Amino acid sequence: MLNILSELLAYDFIVRAVAVGLMVSLCASLLGVSLVLKRYSMIGDGLGHVAFGALCIAVAFNMAPLLVSVPVVITAAILLLKMRDNLRIKGDAAIAVISSSALAIGIIATSLTKGMNIDIYNYMFGSILAMDDQDVYLGMGLSVAVLLLFAVLYNVIFTVTFDEDFARATGLNVGFYNTLIAVLTAVTIVVGMRIMGTLLISSLIVFPSLTAMRLYSSFKGVVICSGIVSTICFFIGIVISYSFDIPVGASIVVLNLAAFTIFFAAGSLRKYF
Amino acid sequence: MTVLEAENVSVEYDGVPALKNVSFRIEKGEYLAVVGENGSGKSTLIKAILGLTELSSGMIRLNGGIKKSEIGYLPQQTEVQKDFPARVDEVVLSGCLASSGIFPFYASKDKKLAVNSMELLEIASIRKRSFRELSGGQQQRVLLARALCSAKAMLVLDEPAAGLDPLISSEFYFLLRKLNEEGLTIIMVSHDIEAAKENADKILHLGTNIFFFGSADEYLRSETGKRFSGENAKYSK
Numbered sequence: 001m002l003n004i005l006s007e008l009l010a011y012d013f014i015v016r017a018v019a020v021g022l023m024v025s026l027c028a029s030l031l032g033v034s035l036v037l038k039r040y041s042m043i044g045d046g047l048g049h050v051a052f053g054a055l056c057i058a059v060a061f062n063m064a065p066l067l068v069s070v071p072v073v074i075t076a077a078i079l080l081l082k083m084r085d086n087l088r089i090k091g092d093a094a095i096a097v098i099s100s101s102a103l104a105i106g107i108i109a110t111s112l113t114k115g116m117n118i119d120i121y122n123y124m125f126g127s128i129l130a131m132d133d134q135d136v137y138l139g140m141g142l143s144v145a146v147l148l149l150f151a152v153l154y155n156v157i158f159t160v161t162f163d164e165d166f167a168r169a170t171g172l173n174v175g176f177y178n179t180l181i182a183v184l185t186a187v188t189i190v191v192g193m194r195i196m197g198t199l200l201i202s203s204l205i206v207f208p209s210l211t212a213m214r215l216y217s218s219f220k221g222v223v224i225c226s227g228i229v230s231t232i233c234f235f236i237g238i239v240i241s242y243s244f245d246i247p248v249g250a251s252i253v254v255l256n257l258a259a260f261t262i263f264f265a266a267g268s269l270r271k272y273f
Numbered sequence: 274m275t276v277l278e279a280e281n282v283s284v285e286y287d288g289v290p291a292l293k294n295v296s297f298r299i300e301k302g303e304y305l306a307v308v309g310e311n312g313s314g315k316s317t318l319i320k321a322i323l324g325l326t327e328l329s330s331g332m333i334r335l336n337g338g339i340k341k342s343e344i345g346y347l348p349q350q351t352e353v354q355k356d357f358p359a360r361v362d363e364v365v366l367s368g369c370l371a372s373s374g375i376f377p378f379y380a381s382k383d384k385k386l387a388v389n390s391m392e393l394l395e396i397a398s399i400r401k402r403s404f405r406e407l408s409g410g411q412q413q414r415v416l417l418a419r420a421l422c423s424a425k426a427m428l429v430l431d432e433p434a435a436g437l438d439p440l441i442s443s444e445f446y447f448l449l450r451k452l453n454e455e456g457l458t459i460i461m462v463s464h465d466i467e468a469a470k471e472n473a474d475k476i477l478h479l480g481t482n483i484f485f486f487g488s489a490d491e492y493l494r495s496e497t498g499k500r501f502s503g504e505n506a507k508y509s510k
Contacts, residue, residue: 037357155377159367162357169323169346170371170423217403218360 004243014242016131017195021234023143024192025252029208029230030150031185033223034161036209043080043182044202046095047189049102050076052123052198056106060113066134069190076102077182103198126197126249128238135191142187149184150223153177158219200249204230207256214260214267229259274301275336276427276458277322282331284317291317294331297477297486299460301337304453306469306489307462308501309479315462316349318479319431322460337426342371345424347416349431354412355405361415362400365391368422383422390418394448410441417448428452430461434468446472466501 008014028044035043054069076098083094110120122130150157160167160177168174185205193201208230212222237252244251277299284292292314299305307315320326322333323346335341345368368390369383379387391397394414399407404415413433420428433449434442446468453459463469469476469489476492478485478501485497492498 037353039353153377155367155370155373155379158359158363159370162354162359162364162367163348163351165325165348165351166346166367166419167370168325169341169344169348169429170368171341172371213356213358217358217406219358219363222358 004239008239008242013129013131014238016133016136017128017248018235018238020131020135020139020191021195021238022231023139024188024195025204025208025230025234026227027142027146027184027188028192028204029226030146030223031181031188032205032207032230033209033212033219033226034157034181035185036206037161040084041206042092042095042202043077043185044189044205046080046099047073047077047186048193048198048201049099051190051193051201053102053104053106053109055123055194056110056120059119060109066138066190070138070187073186073190074183077186078179081178081182122197123194124198125247126193126195126200128195128241128248130194135194138187139191142184142191146184146188149180154223157181162219196249196252197247200253203253203256204234207253207260208233211256211260211263214263215270229263230256233259275299276301276339277460278334278336279322280332280334282318282321282333283329284314284321284326285329292321292479295477295479295484296331297475299458299475301458302453302456303475304450304459304473305461305475305477306473307460307477307479308464308466308469311464313480315464315479316431318477319429319460319462322429339426342423343425343427345420345422345428347413347420347428347430347433349435350412350416357405359404360400361396361402361404361407362387362391364404364415365396365400365418365422368419371423372425386422387418390421393421394418409436410438410445413437413441413445414448417445421452424457427458427460430459432462432464434463434465442468470498 035041051069051073054072055065058065058068080094080098156172156177160172160174164174189201192204196204208226209222211229212225216222216225233255234252237255238248240246240255241248241251275298279298280296282292282295283290295318307318309315317326321328323344324341366379366383366387369379369386370377373379373383388397391400394417396411396414396418399411404412407415417433430449434445437445449459449461450472461469461473470493473489475487476485476489478492478497485492485495487495
């Protein structure tokens with residue numbers, strides 16, 4: 001075990017991936033608690049697809065990937081949020097429409113310019129090689145923002161998540177906080193999706209909070225537990241991925257599934273004792 | 274002293290009128306019940322009072338220096354809350370948030386206020402329990418305790434007895450009356466006309482082509498009141 005660890009940390013690109021990945025998993029799990037409870041679980045999936053489309057276009061036109069995808073995904077996040085308030089298109093349908101459209105546009109852009117290549121494969125399923133210094137800085141900025149959000153506005157997040165109408169009635173600017181969470185989620189997705197892959201990034205948002213909710217019945221407990229579960233699963237996942245040479249995103253998702261199963265079993269057992 | 278005044282309030286959703294020319298006023302310490310069938314605009318009126326929906330015409334005014342953050346609100350329960358992991362004291366304390374100012378942290382006076390409301394509603398013993406594991410009646414008490422934390426001037430309730438069995442709901446009405454007797458101004462939306470007549474000082478009846486606003490006694494003597502009271506009321510529940 002120690003051997004593998006020292007081997008892992010000898011590679012710069014792995015150190016970068018571990019650093020960015022840990023920060024992203026922490027952010028995704030914290031934001032995820034609020035998103036899952038507000039029935040926004042699929043937003044991660046939708047935004048992952050949008051990020052895929054944006055990345056494809058950026059690569060096709062030789063533009064900086066982050067420069068294109070960050071603003072595009074933030075816009076999509078805000079749009080999805082607005083659509084949920086608009087009763088004419090239901091939120092889940094809106095996500096389905098946006099997901100497939102973004103995927104299609106991305107694929108067309110790539111096949112017309114460079115042809116389907118290894119980049120596309122990596123965007124789909126994730127790659128540990130994708131992180132550069134820019135990602136590390138963006139990841140660090142993101143984590144600081146999300147941790148500050150939870151440290152300073154914890155009570156607001158609870159109130160807005162538990163009951164939007166009550167929060168609004170007592171004068172809180174609910175729209176602002178929702179937008180803030182959507183923007184941070186968008187950045188989390190953009191940074192995380194190249195490690196996890198378009199198809200798997202939403203698991204970072206959904207799994208940890210669902211897992212934590214099996215055992216914890218207070219909001220604070222769920223928030224803290226989901227942050228811990230998420231970072232541990234990420235770290236073990238990356239070690240396993242390296243040791244057995246399997247895609248890192250899939251390895252992390254399976255570990256999250258294992259954690260969920262264990263917590264589920266523990267939660268069910270506790271009811272009997 | 275008039276604490277809230279509504280003049281010719283109309284609300285439309287996408288061009289469809291939900292509320293037409295409603296006027297009423299409520300004095301300090303009064304208990305107003307808003308009744309009417311489903312779709313008569315009761316909940317819309319509550320949302321308008323709380324500023325959750327925009328008026329298409331007319332105006333609603335809070336008097337006597339009442340701020341929005343001093344209104345306690347008991348909304349109808351949402352789907353989200355059914356499996357929400359939250360402890361009772363976390364929920365109740367969140368009622369103090371509006372008055373905490375720019376720094377959203379709870380001071381010791383807030384915590385004291387939350388404990389007081391929990392004691393008043395006899396839920397102090399379950400304060401460490403999870404909201405989602407409570408019975409409907411207990412959940413409603415928890416949400417009322419939260420509303421009381423911000424109800425410095427007025428309490429606004431949207432169908433507080435919905436989903437409660439008769440015994441629990443009559444206990445709940447009793448609790449509200451006690452709060453009202455202690456001086457709290459109450460606006461309650463309900464489709465339970467019997468309970469409204471028994472408890473409230475004033476009644477506002479909304480509906481298509483029906484409008485009544487006056488004291489509970491006047492309501493009983495009015496055409497609308499007669500039509501919706503007694504035997505008929507049992508069917509309309």
